[in-house]
Amino acid sequence: MAVRKVVAPLLLLTGLVWAAGYGVKRIPIKYVRTEGVFQYLSKDEIKTALEPLVMISFFDADMQAIHQAVSKLTWVDTVSVKRVWPDAIDIKIREKKPYVRWGVQSLVSARGEIITPKNIEQFSNLPILQGPEQQQLKTLEIMKGVNTALADQSMKMAEFTINDRWAWKIKLTTGLEILLGRNEQLKKLQRFLKTLEVLGPEQVDKIAIVDLRYPNGYAVSWKPDAEEIDWKKVANPQHEIDG
Known part of the structure; x- marks a missing residue:
């Protein structure tokens, strides 16, 4: 009986830890923040590239895939991507000039x-x-x-x-x-x-x-309406000009 009393709480604790871990893993991404000065790059372009990659949980998001998707945009010069606990992704972009x-x-x-x-x-x-x-x-x-x-x-x-x-x-x-x-x-x-x-x-x-x-x-x-230069008037000993 003593053994059963010990095992049951341990099983319950294991189940709670697993549930907690699963719950943390399923935290959705609430914020995708982009930083940069954009003259030619539109926010709609960025949104279209990111949308299929961030409509998942915080820990399931692939930072490398996000980096590659943004880097492929025409006006992106450099990009850095960072996961920010508990529910955000920060993206810094430098635009091509x-x-x-x-x-x-x-x-x-x-x-x-x-x-x-x-x-x-x-x-x-x-x-x-x-x-x-x-x-x-x-x-x-x-x-x-x-x-x-x-x-x-x-x-x-x-x-x-x-x-x-x-x-x-x-x-x-x-x-x-x-x-x-x-x-x-x-x-x-x-x-x-x-x-x-x-x-x-x-x-x-x-x-x-x-x-x-x-x-x-x-x-x-x-030019058609121009008079030719009299080269003798502008001759300079230091600059020989063959007109």
């Missing part, structure tokens, strides 16, 4: 990641970058260097193109096109930019195309 347009339908972030949004029209103010396939990062780094050189002359780039032969072409927001070829592009660009002080802004505005694919100078195509 577009730097330039890449071709017709895509964008490139400052880190060279391709972004293909549903609506490209809202990014029409960004410069256009075009380059060889799978070379967006290298092309972007070159563009940044060119931008720095142009900024020193208060020039703003609208388009930058590198073709499959790695020849460069720049189009400014003023419409001026600069052809740079495949060799010593930055050196030739710097040489041209130095001559701008001699030409002056009024004369530069008359130029439609500058061809820098020459070893010691450059050729100029004028």
Whole structure:
């Protein structure tokens, strides 16, 4: 009899522990909190991605699956997921930031990641970058260097193109096109930019195309209504110009 009196309470205690453990395991997720500054990522996109993964109990939720689902969203750069006792999941998201347009339908972030949004029209103010396939990062780094050189002359780039032969072409927001070829592009660009002080802004505005694919100078195509420059008047001993 003594043994039975001891065993019965033990069985009852085991049953209570099991029931308590089962009850804790079945606690539903009440809160899914997202943290981040979003300009392009919508809360509806996040909700749609998360809904099938969080409509379960707190302990059954798969943090890795949640992380992967959010990471796949177009505008998500980085994401961290944390379970917070007793009934919440915290998600921190950093959004991708577009730097330039890449071709017709895509964008490139400052880190060279391709972004293909549903609506490209809202990014029409960004410069256009075009380059060889799978070379967006290298092309972007070159563009940044060119931008720095142009900024020193208060020039703003609208388009930058590198073709499959790695020849460069720049189009400014003023419409001026600069052809740079495949060799010593930055050196030739710097040489041209130095001559701008001699030409002056009024004369530069008359130029439609500058061809820098020459070893010691450059050729100029004028806008239809522009008068050609008298190169003798702007000659500078330090800057030889082949017009």
